Amino acid sequence: xxLIASIETGGTxxxxxxxxxxxxxxxxxxxxxxxxxxxxxxxxxxxxxxxxHHRFSRIEAIxxxxxxxxxxxxxxxxxxxxxxxxxxxxxxxxxxxxxxxxDDVPVAFVTDVTGSLLGExxxxxxxxxxxxxxxxxxxxxxxxxxxxxxxxxxHGTPELGHFLVRxxxxxxxxxxxxxxxxxxxxxxxxxxVLQRWGRTAAHPEEIDILAHYIAQLVLVTTLSVAPxxxxxxxxxxxxxxxxxxxxxxxxxxxxGYLGVDHPLQNPGANFIxxxxxxxxxxxxxxxxxxxxxx
Ligand code: ADP
Ligand code: ZN
Numbered sequence: 001x002x003l004i005a006s007i008e009t010g011g012t013x014x015x016x017x018x019x020x021x022x023x024x025x026x027x028x029x030x031x032x033x034x035x036x037x038x039x040x041x042x043x044x045x046x047x048x049x050x051x052x053h054h055r056f057s058r059i060e061a062i063x064x065x066x067x068x069x070x071x072x073x074x075x076x077x078x079x080x081x082x083x084x085x086x087x088x089x090x091x092x093x094x095x096x097x098x099x100x101x102x103d104d105v106p107v108a109f110v111t112d113v114t115g116s117l118l119g120e121x122x123x124x125x126x127x128x129x130x131x132x133x134x135x136x137x138x139x140x141x142x143x144x145x146x147x148x149x150x151x152x153x154x155h156g157t158p159e160l161g162h163f164l165v166r167x168x169x170x171x172x173x174x175x176x177x178x179x180x181x182x183x184x185x186x187x188x189x190x191x192x193v194l195q196r197w198g199r200t201a202a203h204p205e206e207i208d209i210l211a212h213y214i215a216q217l218v219l220v221t222t223l224s225v226a227p228x229x230x231x232x233x234x235x236x237x238x239x240x241x242x243x244x245x246x247x248x249x250x251x252x253x254x255x256g257y258l259g260v261d262h263p264l265q266n267p268g269a270n271f272i273x274x275x276x277x278x279x280x281x282x283x284x285x286x287x288x289x290x291x292x293x294x
Pocket of ligand 2: 177179180183
C-alpha cells in the first residue's frame, strides 16, 4: 500500500491527512496541530505525523494548501515558503522543513482558497466544472479562480477579498483592513463581524449588511471571470440565513444586466452554493494535488 498526504495550514491550526493512493477520497487518518508563535514546534509535530506513516507505507506525494502570502511559483527558490505574513513568528517560514525526513517526496503548494477550489471540483459542489470560483469568508476573505480548467495566477494570485465595496447605508463600522479599512475583507470578515457586533451576526439587519458586501464579492467575481458556479465557504458563511440573503442581494445588485436567464438573477439557482465538502474542501484539494504529482 502506498499513501498520499495532504496538509492544510490555517491561521489557528494545521490539518494533515493521509489516504491510500488507490482510494484517495477516503481519509485514513487525520491530525490537527495548533499553530503557535513557534513554527518549529508546529512543523516538527507535522513531520512526526508524516514520518510515522511513511515508515509503514510509503508516502508518495504531498499536496499543501496554505495561508499566505505563500510562494506558489515552482520555479522560485522559495517555493513553499510563507513570506510576508503578519502572523507572529511565521515570516519567511519554509514549509518544506516538515518534509525533510521523507526522502525526496514530491510536494506541490497552493494557496488555501485554491486548495478548497480543487477539492470542491474534485469531490464536492463543483465536480466537472472548468470555470469556477471558491471564496472563503473567514478570518480573511480570499477567492480562488479557475478559468478553462486552469488556476488564475500571474503576478501572484487574485486578491478579490480586498476590492473596494459600495457601503451599506446603515453600516457605519470603520472596517478592519489595515490597508484599506472598508474593503470587502475589512467589512465582512469574521474579525470585522466580531468587532462590529461583539458576536456573530444574528439579526436580520446584520445578515442584510453582511449579505450586501458578500453579494458584491459574488457580483464582481461573476463580472470579471464569468464562472459557472461560485462556492462560498469559511466560518462566516455558517451564519444562519446568510447564503440565502447573499443569493437575494446578488440578484438585486445585478439588476437584470446579465439577462433574466443568468443564474445570478435567480436566487433559486444552484449558482452560489455552500461547499459540498464543508470544512474538508482544502484537505481533499491537497490530496488531488498530490495525486497530480504521480
Ligand atoms: P480561517 O479563516 O481561520 O481558516 P474559518 O473559515 O473558520 O477559519 O473562519 C474563522 C472566522 O469565522 C472567525 O472570525 C469566526 O468568528 C467566524 N465563524 C466561525 N464559525 C462561525 C459560525 N458558526 N457563524 C458565524 N461566524 C463563524
Ligand atoms: Zn483590504
